[in-house]
Amino acid sequence: MYEAVFTAGGRSTLVLLPFDLDRAIADWAAMRRGMVGTRPEAFSRAEWAYLISFLDPEGLERVFTDTFGGRQAGESRLAMQEVARPGGPVAVWLPNNVSLLGSLTLILLTLTGNPVRIKSGSRGDDLTCLFLDYASQNLSEGELKEILSQQVDAQVFSRTDTRNAEWAALARTRLVFGSDAAVEAIHALPHPMDSVGFSFGHRQSEAWLEPDACDDRTLESLLRVFDVYGQNACTSPGRVVLLEGTAHQAFEIRDRLLSLWETFFKRDPEMAVASASILDHQWAASLGWNSRLARRHGAAFAVGQADLPDPRGQRLLPLLSLSIPEAIASLPECIQTIGHAVSPERRRMLPAQVAIRGVKRFVPLAEMHRFGPIWDGQSFWRGTFDRMEIS
């Protein structure tokens, strides 16, 4: 058994793993070199680039250090307060048409030493199985490659398939991503009494900007975060709130977004994307929003007031100016992430104010889509370990 010691706040944790952690991280990192220039067609450029950056060895090491504390050199076991070891089989349920969630979860879970089963939806491309195949073929020989072939099972089946019940009955940890109803249905399946379930249901996110912080770089970040998934991800900015801004500033920033779009997005969108933008643009206008289509109909940007109906659509980014109390009061119940571009003072002040509304992440704009071992406020990755207290 491989052993590593981590310390946080004077508390040390001995982590036991059935593989050499450093070697596994190095193997993932080594695969990155080959990934450059060999993108499987099913992955978009943005998705593949994100996967490459996610496999950065420092990032993977940080999963452990953020969870257990700084890594201790040597094998000293003095004053150990906890032993963490793989808890047992992990089963993951993904929704349909999901982007990288499956692949990223898979990467993180391979570092826990647990057997992993991942179920993808039966509609849409299955990027998880594709990534698993890619990794199985391209990882260098070693323990990580063996883990992928022997410990990881990725399958595609529907929500009515009998394997849902089989997997729930065997899993020590259930990670369920999907609609609230789908999450509820999986957790309602018979499961071991001492198993753990993590629920990742329907969530929405927002971008909060101060007008003074809206330089071109900030607006570029906003556009890039929006363009990746439009409004289709739980981390997509469902609306842009200009904190303490004016209506005039909202129009001015909307027009700058239109102009910057022309600068940064030269490639023509797919016809379906253009059609969706036209639809969203007209829908927003029909509700009273002042909407404009971006160049070649890659997106639509609309300015409105708080009392107008939510114009949410796939390719529409709505902007409105609100006071901070208005912005907080109008957060949706299922708020997940606020991506921010605010002054340092507001950066210090706002988290405490928004936390009471259930916000799970308050991160810089560019990090809105960043996935990690804590999701929706739940330490799911840590939850896959079995822990023994020592005193």
Place this chain on the structure above:
Amino acid sequence: MTDLIGRPPYGPRDDETLLSELNELTRHHRKYCAPFARIWPDWSGSSRIEDLPYLHVGLFKRGAFTTEFPGVRRGRTLRSSGSGGPVSRIALDEESSTLQSRSAAAILEDLLGSHRRPLFILDRAQGLRERSGLSARLAAAMSLRPLASEIHFLLPNTDSDDEVDWHRIEAALDADSGADVIVYGLTSILWDAWASRSIPEPLRSRLSETRVAFVHSGGWKRLEARRVDSNSLERELLATSGRGSRVLDFYGLVEQVGLVYPLCAEGFRHVPVWADVIVRSALTLDPLESEPGLLQLLNVLARGTPSHSVLTEDLGRLVPGSCPCGRSGKRFDLLGRVPKAEVRGCSNV
């Protein structure tokens, strides 16, 4: 109302009158449908048909777009046959329904003749009794009513779409002295329930002496996935029916009630004089002369809902020149749906 509906559907076009009527209709919708007016706030009139306002067809899945003009008498609501996703809802009104029935009848009579004959519908009758609305597929079937001497629904009142009541056909043929019938079904149901089935004797022999006009609509998506094309469907259908039988594929949208676009013998779809078709670039919305693009469908029939000018998610191409089939005016190729972009995220779809 409209001066155009009484004219032969594929006679000489009078686009001046069409433009005038479409301008009037657009003003009517702007006046009585606030969401429509909000989308086109600055419009006051167009000097060309391609400059007239339009609505993206997806809007009818998102909200209630109705035109509440004084004296409007509402009928049922038409529902598109969505496959799991949101459905379009079109609120019918008496005035428009009259025009829409006349339109469908005139177009279909042009292709099938105006004499009445038994109409067999591969659907179930119970859908007609639903108070909440009428499905698009039943509405399409009922557009053939003006050509029917009697109507027979052939599917049982269960969820099954491929169990045909063959005895009902036999009894109807025995009772009818003619040897000429229409069979209507969604394209996929026509294949599943009829073309790929073994028709029992003695009906099989009887049908081989009957002239059947098979009429279908709804598109090929489901059958393409099973590698069934129009040639296979036509071959199987005509193999079991008598001389003079034919297969008619028509295109229509629930958002364009009353307008059907059947394929002519030369393989094109013709535009009746009370309608127009524009092909637009999705990236610029510019009209395209002969390149493929998004189909925009216009008509002068829809007064109770602003569906008189819709930008569809269907791909088409205008075909220049006159058609050897003899029909005048515009014609187009229907090229299928806009290829769906893979919509990824972690949204709960």
